[in-house]
Amino acid sequence: MRIKDIGTRSAPASIRGFLSRVVRGQGPAIAVQRREIPYWQERGWTRNGNVYTGSFATPYEAFFGHIEEHRGGHIDFFLSNPSHQIRGHSHWTCFQDRGNHWYLVHMSRQPRDVSSGILTIERLITDAYEV
Amino acid sequence: MKKLSVVVAGTGQIRDVEMQPGTTAGDILQQLNLRDYLLSKGPNEPFFAAAESVYDKVKDGEKIFASTKAEVGELERCA
Numbered sequence: 001m002r003i004k005d006i007g008t009r010s011a012p013a014s015i016r017g018f019l020s021r022v023v024r025g026q027g028p029a030i031a032v033q034r035r036e037i038p039y040w041q042e043r044g045w046t047r048n049g050n051v052y053t054g055s056f057a058t059p060y061e062a063f064f065g066h067i068e069e070h071r072g073g074h075i076d077f078f079l080s081n082p083s084h085q086i087r088g089h090s091h092w093t094c095f096q097d098r099g100n101h102w103y104l105v106h107m108s109r110q111p112r113d114v115s116s117g118i119l120t121i122e123r124l125i126t127d128a129y130e131v
Numbered sequence: 132m133k134k135l136s137v138v139v140a141g142t143g144q145i146r147d148v149e150m151q152p153g154t155t156a157g158d159i160l161q162q163l164n165l166r167d168y169l170l171s172k173g174p175n176e177p178f179f180a181a182a183e184s185v186y187d188k189v190k191d192g193e194k195i196f197a198s199t200k201a202e203v204g205e206l207e208r209c210a
Contacts, residue, residue, distance in 0.1 A: 034145055035143075036142075036143040036144055036145050037143040038140065038141055038142055038143040039138070039140035039141070039143070039196065039198070041143065042143070058174065058175060059175060091203050091204050093204075094203050094204040105203055106203065106204065107201055107202065107203055107204075108202050108203070108204040109200060109201050109202040110201065111198070111199045111200070111201035112141065112167070112199040113140065113141030113142075113198075113199060114141070115140035115141045115198065116140055116141060116198035116199040116200075116201050117201055118174075119140060119171070119174050119196065119198045119201075120198070120201040120202070120203060121203065122174035122175070123171075123174050123175070123177075124203050126174065126175050
């Protein structure tokens with residue numbers, strides 16, 4: 001006899017794990033559910049009744065925001081402390097001073113929902129920095 | 132063919148579509164019955180024009196937004 005059986009012992013955990021993956025394959029995939037949430041929520045805004053608070057966020061700068069959704073569908077958008085870039089934008093005349101550094105952003109065409117309004121104002125802010 | 136997820140901004144609802152080369156923003160909005168909406172890749176990107184090919188501008192599996200039309204300004208002064 002050229003070999004002698006001297007008993008068995010467990011292989012190290014790393015080797016056992018490797019071998020079990022080889023034998024079993026990678027295992028069943030786990031389906032991850034997508035979150036279907038409105039844009040305002042995805043962007044970290046909070047809602048209290050008909051009032052939303054959060055930030056209009058762009059890669060350049062973020063500004064505190066406040067949104068009031070009225071009965072009948074009218075929505076008022078407020079932005080705090082607009083920067084000099086926004087003040088220099090061609091649409092600055094559409095920002096109405098409401099005191100305490102808050103400005104009402106007047107919409108000539110009202111969005112049908114809060115999220116669309118946030119997107120519009122964030123796009124305007126980005127535009128102000130890129131002009 | 133490319134897959135695309137259209138997020139309706141107001142509700143968060145996600146509509147999955149599969150499109151062929153040359154598919155325009157108008158095609159997608161019409162197919163999804165989203166009248167008065169505009170498509171964009173996000174707040175830092177411009178809206179797709181109705182006749183613009185979305186197929187060429189997005190990657191397979193990308194997420195884009197559909198939001199209702201809105202404009203800052205008063206027609207007389209800011210249009």
